[in-house]
Amino acid sequence: xxxxNKQMAAGLAISTLAxxxxxxxxxxxxxxxxxxxxxxxxxxxxxxxxxxxxxQVQKYRSCMMQNGxxx
Numbered sequence: 001x002x003x004x005n006k007q008m009a010a011g012l013a014i015s016t017l018a019x020x021x022x023x024x025x026x027x028x029x030x031x032x033x034x035x036x037x038x039x040x041x042x043x044x045x046x047x048x049x050x051x052x053x054x055x056q057v058q059k060y061r062s063c064m065m066q067n068g069x070x071x
Contacts, residue, residue, distance in 0.1 A: 032067075032069075033069050036063075036064060036067040036068075036069045037064075037069075039063065039067070040060050040063035040064050040067070041060070043059060043060070043063050044056045044057070044059045044060035044063065047059065
């Protein structure tokens, strides 16, 4: 049976989390999508759900499409 000391286990855990795949970069595409999501939610939010529910969803979808983003 292999015995692992605490320092070695901690080092492995830290090195795993320090890989580039875990680093989050904010590239231009993600910032543009973030802005589109915010803007389209504001636009669709101008309609009340109980009165304009179906139209609210269509307004959001068309706004996202106009910004070149998926819903």
